[in-house]
Amino acid sequence: SQDALTRIQPGIQLDEPSLLNAFDANREKICAAAARVYVRGGRGWYDLGPANF
Template sequence: MKLSFPNVSRSYDARRKWIRFWAYDNALEVPFFLAADALTKLVPGASDDEVSLLTVFDQHRDRIFRAAERVYSRNSKGSYFLKATDMA
């Protein structure tokens, strides 16, 4: 299933160390959580503070969305967690 990503909002949860973003499967909103360490592996040497992580997310948005589509196509559940290994 092809997801759409019209909502450019994303937020960082420092306690859980992930970035939350949303996709849509037709009218169904699908929440995703991306582990912060996945972003620091995309850009070695990147800082793990909120501003830096959100910047890396924005710079690699297309790659992250492709990974989200792969993970979504494998499962049917309420929310999805992306790890560094999903970014390959």
């Protein structure tokens, strides 16, 4: 989520290019958080928020 990205990378601009750059720059952290959440449940989709970081 946008809130999760601003927690990972404080001070980023909230436009699409900046958010996509933040996602790309923090892909390893995001994948690690996703792996932790995925292990806990068997849903079809997951929304990573600030609490996951």
